[in-house]
Amino acid sequence: MSLYSIEIIQVGECAVDALEDDMLILFNKSVPADAAEYCFVHTHDELRGEISVGGEVVIDNKSYPITAVGDAVNQNLGNLGHITLRFDSADQADFVGSLHLSGAQPSTLNVGSTISFN
Template structure:
């Protein structure tokens, strides 16, 4: 596996965990606008050193999720803003341009310090 993006949750917005009930999580780096940050899992800026693509993996703490669909602006948004949405629904077509769909059960809770990693094996 080649890791090409790695960071960790440093702050959890007041309403961020509510999105987990809808099988999704919203990521934003620590420059998130204040009104948006309340809905996000905040992380420090990290350099995107590859492209997120179907066939890769999203690693969240100790869980590895196969990537099943990638929106058109995911790589740009993650690289510039650290902002994307992860959907835990195994969708084969991206619902929105900034969404990554993965296969696997959505975590019920996440804590500060949880690792966020994107990997590929190709």
């Protein structure tokens, strides 16, 4: 069973630019207007467990192993659906809200794309 499963409902104007820099910024529908342009806005889910190293994130059926988890990832994802996925295989989180993954970032995400945290 997935710990958290979402669908993209809005893509901010600058969100794909951030993705090209290996950052996928997520926020639920409560995203502040000034931040929305940088985010992939999604449906919110209930966090059903702890996201941790050794787990995986599945984006549109492609799996990315989790290599590092920032100290605030679980709290931020559970409360606001707001974290940054970094596709850099780092073994230490650079920011408290960063979740680091192994693998090349997706080229793009669209409305209807799905992401699950396992």
